[in-house]
Amino acid sequence: MVCLLVSITLLHLVSLAMLFIATLEKSWWVWTESEITDLWHNCFYMNTTQTWVCAATTESDWLQSVQALMILSVVFSSVSLLVFLGQLFILSKGSLFYFTGLCQAFAAFTDFAACLIFTLHKKEILSNSRDLSKGRPGYCVIIAWLCVPLLLISAVLYVHLRKKQ
Template sequence: MLLLLLAIIILHLAALVLLFISTIVSAWTVNGTSSSDLWSNCSTVSGYHCISAYAGEWIQAVQALMILSIIFSFLSLFLFFCQLFTLQKGGRFFLTGIFQILASLFVMSGAIIYTVKSPEWVSGSFGFAYILAWVAFPLALISGLIYVILRKRE
């Protein structure tokens, strides 16, 4: 049982770390000498210069969804530890699972909006932070589903 709890916590932390990295790192879109993320556009043409990201509604929606996914994933981890010590024997971790599934849906929605709208804004290919966001989506979803199925034992 202890090994199962450790595996679930590691899966959850992996999803949370991927969400943090994908939200913070400046590599959602890369193009030879420049890179773009949710917050800024950076260029290395004549030194390393960054300017604020495009202020359109869609990028603000992606920013908000990625931040919400981090918040809900963190709250889900906190709720898991709270429920681990207070939940009745045989109880399920529904609230924890719902928060984690919501986090996965938020990151999926943000990545979909970025996928659809970014070709209008920037040229280049998608960077590793964008890919990490898509990897975090199934990890968070699987983690949330495990929480919903999981029962507390002694």
Template sequence: MLLLLLGIVLLHIAALVLLFVSTIISSLLCVNDALANADCGSLIDNALVCLLPPTEWIQAVQALMILSIIFSCLSLFLFFCQLFTLQKGGRFFLTGTFQIFASLFVMSGAIIYTVMSPEWVSDKYTFGYSYILAWVAFPLALISGLIYVILRKRE
């Protein structure tokens, strides 16, 4: 049982780290050539565009990503609280619900970015690693949320 709990916590922390990195590093867009692997902040002179214009939908994506981090942190905190206070045989419904909400916020933010970016992105640009990390964090958060809902507390 201890290994199961440790695996679940590690899965949750991995999803949380991916959410933090994809939100803090705003590299959602990079040039699609040899410069694409370079650091986004260091090549401003070479027209490597990594900072996005402050439009309403970008702010919505950022808000959804921040909400996903908040819900994921709350979910981890609730898991540890419920681990010590939940009755034997009880399920971690509240923890799982918060984590599923976090995954839905990530998915919503990534979908908004995907749908709205063709309006201003030309063919020479490609999605950056923050965008990819957000899509990787989505299934990890969803899986951990579903595991929390299924998990029962044992002695």
């Protein structure tokens, strides 16, 4: 039982860390090795100063939707972890972790919606006159897509997990 609890908690922490990275890092779309775009900034690497220079992205409704959904996903997953830790001490013997699983499922659905919106509306989100075929998705998009099944798996595990003494 202890091994199962540790495994579920580690899965939750890994998926939460991946959500944080996907939301905050600078690589949602890579134009070149010296120019990248994320949910918050467009960044250029200056060879002369050896630093990244970032400017705010141009706001669009689709971009704001992706930003809000990714933040909601992080919030739902964080709340789910806190609720799980609280339920370990509060729930009576034989009870199920329904609320924890529900919060984690909401995190999965909001992450899925954000990834889907970004994938389907990247032309409007990136709002560049450039050809999108000259760029490629960054690792943050891949991490965000990988979080969807991890969050769903942990949600199902929480729903089926029964507290034992």
